[in-house]
Amino acid sequence: MIVCGICSGTDRNVIHNHPYHNVHYPVILGHEGIGRVIACGAKVKHFKVGDVVTRVVNRLPPDSGYELKWGAMAERALAVDWQAMKDDGYPESEWHKHTIHRVLPVGFDPIAATMFITWRETYSYFHGMKPRTGDTVLIIGTGANALSFTDHARNAGLSAIVIGSPKREQIFKGAGAQVFIPHVATDYSAALKGAGVNGVDIIIDTIGTSDSMNRVFPLLHMGGALGVYGLNGFDDYALSLTKGPARFRYYSGENSYDEGAAHDDVLRLVTEGKLDPWRYLSKDHIYLCEDINKALQASWNGDVMKSVIIF
Structure with a gap:
């Protein structure tokens, strides 16, 4: 080793x-x-x-x-x-x-x-959600997984919005997050709308607590996708279906999550300077x-x- x-x-x-x-x-x-x-x-x-x-x-x-x-x-x-x-x-x-x-x-x-392990895992998961040109991606959390999703969104030409720890705001903005909302905000939807975000196409919860997801679920566009990547609330994660759109996609990662298949793309992005290990x-x-x-x-x-x- x-x-x-x-x-x-x-x-x-x-x-x-x-x-x-x-x-x-x-x-x-x-x-x-x-x-x-x-x-x-x-x-x-x-x-x-x-x-x-x-x-x-x-x-x-x-x-x-x-x-x-x-x-x-x-x-x-x-x-x-x-x-x-x-x-x-x-x-x-x-x-x-x-x-x-x-x-x-x-x-x-x-x-x-x-960093290849985190990047390959999150890259595979992110692209398994089938993001589309012009999508806005909302990421909950400010750990390494959240930063990876921010990098992947930027590299795909998509808008990234992050909710997380204020002390990491500059790191995430440096990675391309266009809007950053501190997790201490009492009303995420109001804070996001105040920043000009009236809706999002993808939500990724990297922490795994349903409280945060339910607070932003109303912003998910009809037909949008959400994924729960974190495990903190694995046993009692509960989505309030009445708060969100009548039609959406839940992505669990099954059937399309493939870390090994992401290796060549991640290596290329690192070589091109689009993924920086020393940001992490x-x-x-x-x-x-x-x-x-x-x-x-x-x-x-x-x-x-x-x-x-x-x-």
Whole structure:
């Protein structure tokens, strides 16, 4: 392992045993890992020693006594040569899930590469919502996922509106948010209308609390789309249907969410300078593994969008 990003949402929910994850402790965290190949199996064709690979995970014997929540926060991990599996005639159902394991260009910064996981996940989700030319996208939240959706909206030529923490307003405006409403506003609809926003085409809730969604649902245009990307209120998320349009699309991510398929587009956007990892990361928040508690607290306290653990 080289490095693993801290996901303030997923890692926090695993640590606190959010019902969605149903954790059995002890558990090994880490789903934003970047590793360097040090050995290859006999059937590997498309990886070689020295390659840097995204989204590496782990495996343990059944009797290890540990549960894995991806498990990249370890000294070593695994990547699967899905292309070799495909070449050898394995059914897609067996190799497709491993398309998240992709070799990065030579010389690509592994710390910056931790952002690929968040970007690929959100890019796939965003485009699965089928945004149209001219759409206005309303994003609830100001974490790394929300900033990613703001980037994706801007890169698609769409208008992005954000509701979130006032201390991150300038970051989001720098990323292209055309309107920013502080989450402390008592009436989101009135604040948005006061800013000239009379309706939106897509709403993405990156936090997962229905209160915020219900406060902006009346602004969704007829036939618009909404998605709940966050998990905070997973057990009791309740949409007040009478507050919104009679016809809308709910996007769950099923059937079209495909992180691996987003890799080439994300790599292109990074290469073109349209996705900047250092808008999310900070060289002041790169931690050794033994300082993981500091890394977690920095992320949870909002000191940085994403902390990073190096090995």
